[in-house]
Amino acid sequence: MFHLRRHKIRQSNSDSRYGQRYSSLEKFRGSEKIFLAGSSWRQDEEIIAEYINNFPSVMKWVFAPHEIDKSNIERLGALFKVKCVRSQNTSEISTDARCTYN
DSSP states (O other), rough: OOOOOOOOOOOOOHHHHHHHHHHHHHHHHSSEEEEEEEEEOHHHHHHHHHHHHHTTTTTTTEESSSSSSHHHHHHHHTOSSEEEEEEESGGGTTTOSEEEEE
């Protein structure tokens, strides 16, 4: 069971990279809630992916896995049955996808 808290994404004006990421995440999110799994591990990703696959319309999802080697990123992408896109550039995030990972 997930217990989610609602947090507003805050923009940092000190570094333009954060501003770009903020804008892209806001565009991806639209009016939906967003869940950010930062520094996620395999076990976390498998549990969350199962939830996403069973309840795809609940919210949008963003993964920033702890292990970023090619094989782990490919494994992560294979977990999803819904549209989930890999994005190395935040401006490439598809707004119709349910989740994104990098």
